[in-house]
Structures are given as C-alpha cells and as structure tokens.
Amino acid sequence: MKIEIIREILKNKSLNKEFALITNLINGESEIFFPGNNPNGMFSKYSEEIEKIFHLNKNGIIEDSEIFVQIYKNPIKVIIIGAVDISMYLIDFAKNLNFEIIIVDPRGYFASKERFPDTKIINKWPNEAFDEIETNTKTALVTLTHDPKIDDPALKYALKNKFFYIGALGSKKTHEKRCSRLLEVGFKKVELEKINGPIGINLGGKSPSEIALSIISQLVSEKYKN
Amino acid sequence: MSNFSEKKIFEEADNWIKNNKKVSLATVVQTWGSSPLGIGSRMIVSEDGNFLGSVSGGCVESKVVEECISLMKTKKICKKIDFKVSNENAWEMGLACGGDISIYIEEIK
Incomplete structure (x- = not known):
C-alpha cells in the first residue's frame, strides 16, 4: 500500500468521514471508496458488493474474489x-x-x-x-x-x-x-x-x-x- | 467494526517511513471458527523487527514479523498467509484458540 493512502485514511478519519478501503489481495493495489461513488478501474465491477459490505458494516473479502474491504465508520x-x-x-x-x-x-x-x-x-x-x-x-x-x-x-x-x-x-x-x-x-x-x-x-x-x-x-x- | 487503535498504528507507520525505514502492514482478512482478533485487525512491522498492533493476540505474531521482514527483502509487493490448525506451521505457532486466520501482508511504500 502507498503511504499516501494511509495518510489519506488518517485525514478522512479526522474529518469524520465514512468510507472504505478496498484492497486487491493479488496485486496489492488499494483505493479509498466513498459510499455512493463508483470505485475506479478494476474495482468498478465490484461496486455493488462494496456498497453492500459498507452498509452491513462488516469488514471482509468479497465472495469469489480477492478483494478485501475494510470499513471506516464514525465512532x-x-x-x-x-x-x-x-x-x-x-x-x-x-x-x-x-x-x-x-x-x-x-x-x-x-x-x-x-x-x-x-x-x-x-x-x-x-x-x-x-x-x-x-x-x-x-x-x-x-x-x-x-x-x-x-x-x-x-x-x-x-x-x-x-x-x-x-x-x-x-x-x-x-x-x-x-x-x-x-x-x-x-x-x-x-x-x-x-x-x-x-x-x-x-x-x-x-x-x-x-x-x-x-x-x-x-x-x-x-x-x-x- | 472498531478500528480505533489503527490510528496509532498508521501514525507510527508514517513516522517510521519518515525516518527512512522500510515498513510492512499485516491485516487479518479472513477468519474461520474462533479467532482471537477480528477481521481488519492490523499490525505494522519495520525492517529491523520492531512491531506495533496485533493480528492474533500473540499466537502468530512472531511468524508474521518474520514473513514481513523477508517480504521487504524481496521485490514482492504482498502476500497472503493462512494459519490453519491443520497446517504444520500454525500448529507449531500454536493457534491455541483452534481457529484459522488469513493474514495479508504488504509493504508500505
């Protein structure tokens, strides 16, 4: 993961934003996802699943994939x-x-x-x-x-x-x-x-x-x- | 899912990187049966073996630290490690709770 993404997570948390971090466990790519927005590139085909996981508020791997979703909700x-x-x-x-x-x-x-x-x-x-x-x-x-x-x-x-x-x-x-x-x-x-x-x-x-x-x-x- | 301590872990990772250290991040991405820590639990490991956070409450940390250090010595970006009771290695490490966990490790760049 890029350190910039970690810095972005810290920044968004301090601004009380709610979002998810999506990671491709095969190639290590990750990006920040805001609900309601479309994820980029290869993550885009999983947008529905990501949105679902976000609303369930349960971190996990999307079924039949190697895409990991970590949720960040306000305390x-x-x-x-x-x-x-x-x-x-x-x-x-x-x-x-x-x-x-x-x-x-x-x-x-x-x-x-x-x-x-x-x-x-x-x-x-x-x-x-x-x-x-x-x-x-x-x-x-x-x-x-x-x-x-x-x-x-x-x-x-x-x-x-x-x-x-x-x-x-x-x-x-x-x-x-x-x-x-x-x-x-x-x-x-x-x-x-x-x-x-x-x-x-x-x-x-x-x-x-x-x-x-x-x-x-x-x-x-x-x-x-x- | 709470990720309160992650803030501390990420801030420390940022510090280590600013001090020109190589750092890896380990994350619990899957669990089966009873596992000590939930999915999303994190730990950072520096190239000199310093670590912060936890992925299993002590059961497999030493192995994860070792794996992170060797990852940083290669050109590989990431790796998923499964600790299963049936797996000889995990047996040695002693996942005493009897659960299985998958841990994803990646270098922070």
Whole structure:
C-alpha cells in the first residue's frame, strides 16, 4: 500500500468521514471508496458488493474474489452533561475504546480548558449546546450533574431523538424522582425505560474512577447488543 | 467494526517511513471458527523487527514479523498467509484458540 493512502485514511478519519478501503489481495493495489461513488478501474465491477459490505458494516473479502474491504465508520458520540470528576476518567477510558466525547456544562468554573485539555467542551445549557451538536441514533447521552435544571433538558432531548444510549447518574430514589418529573411533562413509562438509571453496570465501586469504569463498560456492552 | 487503535498504528507507520525505514502492514482478512482478533485487525512491522498492533493476540505474531521482514527483502509487493490448525506451521505457532486466520501482508511504500 502507498503511504499516501494511509495518510489519506488518517485525514478522512479526522474529518469524520465514512468510507472504505478496498484492497486487491493479488496485486496489492488499494483505493479509498466513498459510499455512493463508483470505485475506479478494476474495482468498478465490484461496486455493488462494496456498497453492500459498507452498509452491513462488516469488514471482509468479497465472495469469489480477492478483494478485501475494510470499513471506516464514525465512532459513537458520547455527550456528557457535567464537567465533573467522573467525566475526566470517562475521557481517559474512552481514548482507547473508540468513543468520541463531547462535554456540556453551563457552569464555566467546571467546564474549563484547564480541567479538560484536548476535549471538546461546550460551555452552554444543554438546549443551546444541542443546536451545535449533530446527533443521531449513534449518539449516547450521559448525564452526571444530578441537577435537574441541567440534566433534565438533555434527557428530554435524547429521549425525543432516539439516542443509542441514555444514562443518568443518581441513586434509585433520585431516578424515581427524575422519572416522575419526566412523566409529568408527557413522556410515557415505556420511553423512560430507555434511561439507564442508576447509570452503569453494577461493579460495586463508589469512587469517580470506578463509576466511570462502570459507565464505559455499559456503553461498550450496549454497543455490541443486537 | 472498531478500528480505533489503527490510528496509532498508521501514525507510527508514517513516522517510521519518515525516518527512512522500510515498513510492512499485516491485516487479518479472513477468519474461520474462533479467532482471537477480528477481521481488519492490523499490525505494522519495520525492517529491523520492531512491531506495533496485533493480528492474533500473540499466537502468530512472531511468524508474521518474520514473513514481513523477508517480504521487504524481496521485490514482492504482498502476500497472503493462512494459519490453519491443520497446517504444520500454525500448529507449531500454536493457534491455541483452534481457529484459522488469513493474514495479508504488504509493504508500505
């Protein structure tokens, strides 16, 4: 493979583009393929198969050929409400687990660049922040402030927009109160089942890093649930 | 399929190339039965035997490093290597999981 192709892959990934790398395992030729476009030269006759593999999101060799397709899709975006201690550990864990992290906190003294270097932080209320974040069914929400003023609007948004995962920090009791507030504003009980509350897999730990581990574990396990 | 660590591997490959080293890339392209790492897992190997990433979680890496180094000494561009339980070599290498894997190696130029 040409080093230029590797550089192009890195560049496209940093631009959050979704694409595939097609390689001819016989002669070593490879090229980058963007869905909807026609691949070049000898790859062109496989365009349908490549497109199919891309949508299945499963790397592999095209049947009865020596053409290998590797897919590059964007990682799951995790929006964390609350620039708190747990968030710092979540960022650390996420680095090696293929999650994109965005922190939202209207409280400037929490959401500072000094506390969160190299992280995307939006120093706004959730409703304003969601105006500038692209969300879809691959987006996850983690609320950590346990302040209803900040957490609730984000939860409402995530429920309405069918997020991939929703988790809210707080005890069982806090979660019950949260659910009754959401019921009052018209959400249905079945919709609220989507919220993981108390958040995370029960590992028994109580420290911020242990809670972060339990949250990230739950996110990983949800990712592989079919 | 996640390819998070691939970023690190590719960035390092770029560094090695910038330092005028010959580098090969190994990729898992097919698996049968239980295999430790999924299709698309990658590893880079430099001509001096340094490597980063993984294609089998430790079972066949040493053989892949060896194959990559010898590939870079020839004019060949690429090669596909099958590690099967029935294959004597793989037996020696000990694909303990009992799965078969195909690994494609190519020089980065």
